[in-house]
Amino acid sequence: MDDEGDGKERAAGPGLCCGSTTLSALWATFAFNTVFTLAQCFGAVLANSVALLSDTGTMFVDSLTYACNIGAEYLKVRGASERTAAAVDLSAAGLSTVALLAITAFTIDEALQRLLATGEGDKGGEVEEVNGPLMFVFTAVNLAIDVGMLGSILLRDRGGWSAVLSSSRRATVCEPPSEGGGNAGMGIGSSGSSGDLNVWSALAHVLTDTMRTVTEMTCSVIVMVSESTDSSRIDAIAALAVSAIIFGVALLVAYEAVAQWRACCARQRARQQQSTQMR
Structure with missing residues (x-):
């Protein structure tokens, strides 16, 4: 009865979703991203900005990836085996990697097309104007939401933004330390922590979006x-630089997924050896 009561108290505690701060962080990130993505889609059309519209597409991909992360965490909360949880984690991280690589390819292709379009514009072609003020409004709001999403992820073990701003000790969630150690709130994506792989995947997407x-x-x-500045050409050059950063983050997510799988296999081998020795 006490265990059942404790479980209910944890499930109802601040910053928790089904007793998991990780789920709460992922749900907050998913909600923030999806709501603003829909708004930015209309803003991109009104601003006549191809860059903003392509960014909206990547944000839709991010939302799908967050949904996959949430599904993986629900399986772990409901008591899935370590091997199953690790396999789902690896699948979610793999989807994140593929999505980031797809974003990189699309960004490079879009940037090259913009550079070619500006070159033709110098020869008498027409290059569409970008509504700078409207684009600035949406990017400013997007940046504020990015900060909110980063906070919901990085501060998840301290009760989120509300607990930090109010300095409330009661909002701090006390959970058992993860298998990788007690630094889950600081070391997102550490190789030995199975609970943080999905959060690291979400964090990588938020950073690239920022x-x-x-x-x-x-x-x-x-x-x-x-x-007098050719904004399309400047945006294309900047997009090429950002695509290189996105590619680097994709490699980090892939490395983390492989490291997590190897750690899981190592733990299983250790348990099998221990079981053999006991016999």
Whole structure:
């Protein structure tokens, strides 16, 4: 009875979803991202910004990846075996890697097309104007949401933004330390921590989204400040630089997934050896 009561108390505690701070962080990230993605889709069309529209597409991919992360965490909360949980973790991280690589390929292709379009524009072709002020508004709001999502992930073991801002000790969630150690709140994605792999995947997506947002905001400022500047060409060059960063993050997520799988296999081999020795 006491165990059942404790479980109910944890499930109802601040910052918890089904007794898991990881699920709460992932749900908050998914909700923030999806709501603003829908709004930004309309803003991109009104601003006549291909860069903002392509960024919206990557945000839709991010939301799908967050949904996969949430499904993986629900399986672990409901008592799935370690091997099953690790396999689902690996699948979610693999999807994140594929999505990031697809974003990189699309960004490079879009940037090259923009560079070619600006070159044709110098020869008398027409290059569509970008609405700098409207683009700035959406990128500014997007940046604020990115900060909120980063906080919901990084501060999940301290009760989230509300607990930190109110300095409330009661909002701090006390959970058993993960298998990788007691630094789950600080070391997202450490190789031995099975509970943090999905959060690391989500964090990688938020970071890449933040980098894209900063790039687009910089372009929108340049468009507003200098009317003679070729914003399409500047945006294309910046997109190529950001695509390289996104590719690096994709490699990090892939490395973390492989490291997690190897750690799981090592633990299983250790248990089998221990069981053999006991016999």
